[in-house]
Amino acid sequence: MEEVFETVSVMRPCYNALQRTDLCNNICRFSNSFNNCWMNATLQAALHLNVVRNTLTHQRPESLILLSSTPTFAGLFLEALRNPGRSFSPTELYGALTELSEKVPSLCLLQRNDPLKLLKHLWVWLNRCGIKTLTEVQGRGWCDNCGTSWGTSSNIYFLPLPRRGNSFSLFQQAVKQNTGPCETCGDIVQKQKVWNDPDIVTLFLSQGARTGSVLGKSVTPLQVIEFPVGENQTQLYSLSSVICHSGNEPPTGHIWSYLCSDFITIKACDSRISVASEYMRDDIYRHGIIFLYEKVHESSRHHW
Ligand SMILES: [Zn+2]
Numbered sequence: 001m002e003e004v005f006e007t008v009s010v011m012r013p014c015y016n017a018l019q020r021t022d023l024c025n026n027i028c029r030f031s032n033s034f035n036n037c038w039m040n041a042t043l044q045a046a047l048h049l050n051v052v053r054n055t056l057t058h059q060r061p062e063s064l065i066l067l068s069s070t071p072t073f074a075g076l077f078l079e080a081l082r083n084p085g086r087s088f089s090p091t092e093l094y095g096a097l098t099e100l101s102e103k104v105p106s107l108c109l110l111q112r113n114d115p116l117k118l119l120k121h122l123w124v125w126l127n128r129c130g131i132k133t134l135t136e137v138q139g140r141g142w143c144d145n146c147g148t149s150w151g152t153s154s155n156i157y158f159l160p161l162p163r164r165g166n167s168f169s170l171f172q173q174a175v176k177q178n179t180g181p182c183e184t185c186g187d188i189v190q191k192q193k194v195w196n197d198p199d200i201v202t203l204f205l206s207q208g209a210r211t212g213s214v215l216g217k218s219v220t221p222l223q224v225i226e227f228p229v230g231e232n233q234t235q236l237y238s239l240s241s242v243i244c245h246s247g248n249e250p251p252t253g254h255i256w257s258y259l260c261s262d263f264i265t266i267k268a269c270d271s272r273i274s275v276a277s278e279y280m281r282d283d284i285y286r287h288g289i290i291f292l293y294e295k296v297h298e299s300s301r302h303h304w
Contacts, residue, residue: 020275023264026084029271033090034097035112037270041257042115044268045241046122047080048259049294051199055131056081067128072099074125087271115243115255116157116204116290123202136196143182143189150183157204171222174203195227201237203291221284221291223260237293244287258284 028047030040046052056064061078068074073096080086101109106117123133139152159174175193182189195201205219221242226234239260247253256269258276265276265284 020264024266024273024275027259027266027268027273028080028083028085029087029273030093031088031090032270034094034110036093036097037255038113038115039093039097039100039118040270041243041255041268042118042122043077043080044259045243045257045290045292046119046126047077048241049200049292050240051131051294052126053081056129059129064129068125070096070099070103070121070125072096077122112252112255115245119202119290123200126200131200132196132198133200133202134196135198135201138194138196139191140194141180141182141189141191143185143187145187145189146182146185148182148184157202159203159205171203171225175225175227193228195229195235197229197235197295199295200240201225201227201293203293205289205291219285219288221288224296225293236296238296240292240294242284242288242292243290244284245289246287258288 027044030036030043032040056078061075061082064078065071065074076088076092076096080088097109100107100118100121104117104121107113107121127133134155135157136153136155139154140150142149159171175195178191178193179188180191181187221239224236224238226236229235241260242258243255244257245253245255256267258280259266259268265280267274267276267280267283
């Protein structure tokens, strides 16, 4: 497998001030009056996915809302999707926040919630809308010593624990084979990972891994990852957005997101939208907790 070590692209000088303002004007702004930065960052990250825009904008909103267990939140999502750059007032957000706290047991009103919990809820709905959001990884192996073969399957969100001094290994280990003992004879064998072919891959880095003694440093996400999806088959995924968190574990601290495209990265922090400058790359490396990748179709690269 070819390894790609590109880092997140940030501002290029070819964009003039007017063009940068144009790009920022296409991102929806959400007020933060109820400790709802976690919802805002999740919305801005999910709305930035090409597959979401391409799939949902051609369907009737009423039919899509029917597929959600939180229709007010779904309505808010679709309203934002259809109106790039729209600003949402506290009043408009409060209904969705109340509904989420009532219908999703892990989310609380007026608290800083974990964006991963909202993402999981959102992904279930988008999956019903025809977007493959659920990641499944099959582990396969064969032992040369005793001849045992095995296969396991699981939904995966979590990046493996980082190895000291090597932040790249997080993303490599997530997709590649790893070594482990044979279940029958204990010989050390290679276990192959085969991913299903989802439209969106969500990689989550636990705060414990980041703040603990294991890593304690920055994590550099890969711009493009080649996932093994079958016998000698791979699929490219590109980084669409990074949800960042500062402070202690959610529900405390602040949450915001970075939206990536080929040539520019935009920082979305509630109602404040700005083009990412060079120093913000370190911000991503130090605070990124959720990395959204989407399948690369040659015709749908994000050019703006
Ligand atoms: Zn064996």
